[in-house]
Amino acid sequence: MSPKAKDSVISLPEKCLLTTRTVLKSYMGDYIKRWHPPVPPLLALCCFLIAERHRGDASEWSPYINILPKTYTCPVYFSEDIIDLLPRSLQKKATEQKEQFQELYCSSLMFFRSLQPLFTEPTEELFTQDALRWAWCSVNTRTVYMEHDQSEYLSREKDVYALAPYLDLLNHCPNVQVEAGFNKETRRYEVKSVQGCKKFQQVFINYGPHDNHRLLLEYGFVASGNPQSVVYVDLGTLKLCLDEKDKQLTQKLLYLRDNDFLRNLTFGMDGPSWRLMTALRLLSLKPEQYSSWKNVLLGAAVSQDREEWCIHSALKLCNNLTDDNVKALERLSQLKQDANLSRLEQLRVVESLRQEEQRILEHTRVVLQNLWGQ
Numbered sequence: 544m545s546p547k548a549k550d551s552v553i554s555l556p557e558k559c560l561l562t563t564r565t566v567l568k569s570y571m572g573d574y575i576k577r578w579h580p581p582v583p584p585l586l587a588l589c590c591f592l593i594a595e596r597h598r599g600d601a602s603e604w605s606p607y608i609n610i611l612p613k614t615y616t617c618p619v620y621f622s623e624d625i626i627d628l629l630p631r632s633l634q635k636k637a638t639e640q641k642e643q644f645q646e647l648y649c650s651s652l653m654f655f656r657s658l659q660p661l662f663t664e665p666t667e668e669l670f671t672q673d674a675l676r677w678a679w680c681s682v683n684t685r686t687v688y689m690e691h692d693q694s695e696y697l698s699r700e701k702d703v704y705a706l707a708p709y710l711d712l713l714n715h716c717p718n719v720q721v722e723a724g725f726n727k728e729t730r731r732y733e734v735k736s737v738q739g740c741k742k743f744q745q746v747f748i749n750y751g752p753h754d755n756h757r758l759l760l761e762y763g764f765v766a767s768g769n770p771q772s773v774v775y776v777d778l779g780t781l782k783l784c785l786d787e788k789d790k791q792l793t794q795k796l797l798y799l800r801d802n803d804f805l806r807n808l809t810f811g812m813d814g815p816s817w818r819l820m821t822a823l824r825l826l827s828l829k830p831e832q833y834s835s836w837k838n839v840l841l842g843a844a845v846s847q848d849r850e851e852w853c854i855h856s857a858l859k860l861c862n863n864l865t866d867d868n869v870k871a872l873e874r875l876s877q878l879k880q881d882a883n884l885s886r887l888e889q890l891r892v893v894e895s896l897r898q899e900e901q902r903i904l905e906h907t908r909v910v911l912q913n914l915w916g917q
């Protein structure tokens with residue numbers, strides 16, 4: 544029978560969940576407990592996954608580990624030329640992700656070595672950078688949120704992970720609603736459908752109100768028609784449409800930055816966001832309109848000609864971002880021609896992000912052109 548509203552989609556007993564408790568109770572537990580400084584919860588899970596994958600059929604988790612993806616399409620797997628094809632505002636976050644991973648790997652080498660008594664093979668051959676990248680993405684893309692009491696044996700980083708076999712086969716749909724969490728009474732991780740699911744249709748859950756940048760960064764995919772998605776205007780692009788002769792430009796940019804108006808400037812399906820238009824209004828002001836700066840940030844429009852300047856500038860930004868998308872899509876289709884399978888999958892994810900952004904920009908342009916014509 545298909546789940547109706549409030550019916551359980553899946554209910555998993557606690558003993559099926561793989562958490563840091565599982566790891567601490569395992570053969571690896573004493574090594575983690577002895578290690579100083581304490582190991583981060585995420586690393587404990589990663590090391591256990593790597594070790595269990597290595598144990599093969601001897602591992603009681605092998606039916607689960609065998610069906611995990613062998614590789615992922617999160618930016619931590621991307622080479623520099625693929626990172627360069629991401630929208631500018633995402634490139635920085637993707638690079639940060641790679642650096643964060645690299646730091647974790649380098650700072651964990653001594654701990655990996657301490658696990659040597661558990662293996663006959665040198666730990667350098669087991670706990671490689673590739674193995675950690677795989678485990679790190681397995682944890683980041685597949686765990687469900689579950690708070691655990693702080694363990695005295697683990698570092699203070701949040702321990703909110705649970706690998707949930709079978710439950711983690713469910714894909715994300717931005718338009719569905721579910722209630723999910725660990726039920727302390729039944730001691731089961733439960734997912735309930737809010738709207739119900741149609742018979743013979745794929746059952747989806749909702750990973751959270753994430754835009755496509757976040758989905759790509761954290762899960763390695765893009766949801767088409769994602770209502771949360773927007774196109775970000777990065778500072779470099781914003782500066783392109785500004786008047787360099789404006790003597791107050793530096794001061795205006797500082798004022799915007801101090802008032803937190805230089806980030807989260809976006810275009811959506813319904814045109815430029817309020818934050819973007821507010822930033823443009825401030826940037827549009829003439830020297831004699833200095834006294835209006837504060838009011839503009841509170842939402843005031845100053846004059847008809849300044850409003851026209853803002854719409855014109857928003858159109859320039861929209862066109863610039865569209866050109867950037869077109870170039871990236873052309874380059875992506877060239878790179879796809881001689882890419883191997885894993886690279887091809889990465890290129891396809893970036894391509895779908897660019898296509899989604901193109902769709903949003905087309906809608907934005909129509910909205911702006913209508914405003915311009917008014």
Ligand SMILES: C[S@@+](CC[C@H](N)C(=O)[O-])C[C@H]1O[C@@H](n2cnc3c(N)ncnc32)[C@H](O)[C@@H]1O
Binds near residue numbers: 712764
């Ligand atoms: C928790 S797993 C879901 C199960 C996964 N599809 C599988 O077969 O193992 C999360 C991963 O599934 C994929 N995924 C989830 N929802 C998706 C969607 N709407 N479109 C494309 N891929 C999706 C992404 O690769 C994501 O990292």
